[in-house]
Amino acid sequence: MRIGIDVGGTNFRLGVFSGLDLIWEKRFEADFAGLCNKADDPLADIVATIASAIAEALENFPDAAAVGIGFPGFIDPVTGRLASSPNLPNLRDVDLAKPLAGRFNIPFSLENDALAAAYGEHVLGGAESMIYVGLGTGVGGGLILKGKPYPGEGGVAMEIGHIIVERAGRACGCGNSGCLEQYASATGISRTYFDFAGSHLAAREIAALAEGGDPVALAAFDLAANMLGCALSHVLKVIDVSHVVIGGGLSQSWHLMEKTFLARLEADLIPVLRGKVDIRVSASADKAGMLGAAYCSLKS
Ligand SMILES: [Zn+2]
Structure with missing residues (x-):
């Protein structure tokens, strides 16, 4: 079982997959662009918002083996850090996966949202x-x-x-x-x-x-x-x-x-x-x- 999160402009969706089957899904309202304009430390707020969604999923599916996040922005393919995000200009060269991995005893990965969707389409028979x-x-x-x-x-x-x-x-x-x-x-x-x-x-x-x-x-x-x-x-x-x-x-x-x-x-x-x-x-x-x-x- 794996958890996938797709972060969009006004919300993010979390899915729990058993193989390719989506067995649980929830949409969370989240205006990260608004957060970036208002919050002193938007990264901390974004991490906290995503973490509470993951906690809810793990409560229902404690056996999930990994969490992957598709995030809008340029993800350094070597370090996995978010280099920048055109729609979230306050986030520059930040590590999203590490603070999340620190809260849960489970591997995390971060990928560009569209590249993740491309891979999903490919896996689904593309x-x-x-x-x-x-x-x-x-x-x-x-x-x-x-x-x-x-x-x-x-x-x-x-x-x-x-x-x-x-x-x-x-x-x-x-x-x-x-x-x-x-x-x-x-x-x-x-x-x-x-x-x-x-x-x-x-x-x-x-x-x-x-x-x-x-x-x-x-x-x-x-x-x-x-x-x-x-x-x-x-x-x-x-x-x-x-x-x-x-x-x-x-x-x-x-x-x-x-x-x-x-x-x-x-x-x-x-x-x-x-x-x-x-x-x-x-x-x-x-x-x-x-x-x-x-x-x-x-x-x-
Ligand atoms: Zn542009």
């Missing part, structure tokens, strides 16, 4: 080599090459959310501007809608409007789809894998993006790659992030 794109509060990416997650030498491989798609565009938490995640994430779609319509709505509210045919809401999803198609076409020219899985909360609205995305992707791919990339929405109901986090430490 292709040997594949790209995972997580559309949520931000835009994450993970690469599996011949069955193994590839974090890069500095833990930054496949950070497609920070591909610059608009010169001098919207400011991004990574320090640059015009990054993909400022347009193609839930936050980005809200921002686009605000720019077009002047009112603040959550992405799911904009999706509901788009489904009703609202032209401004449809345009916000169109812009996101265009930016994503453009960025992914360049990634595929460099990485040349044939399988892409789209996941994350915003993938529930993929039908609002798919047509524009595919048109832009095909137009921007080099002709030899056109029509050869299998793009599909995750069928794991967001279980992949927890599963991959739980098993990433066993990958090599």
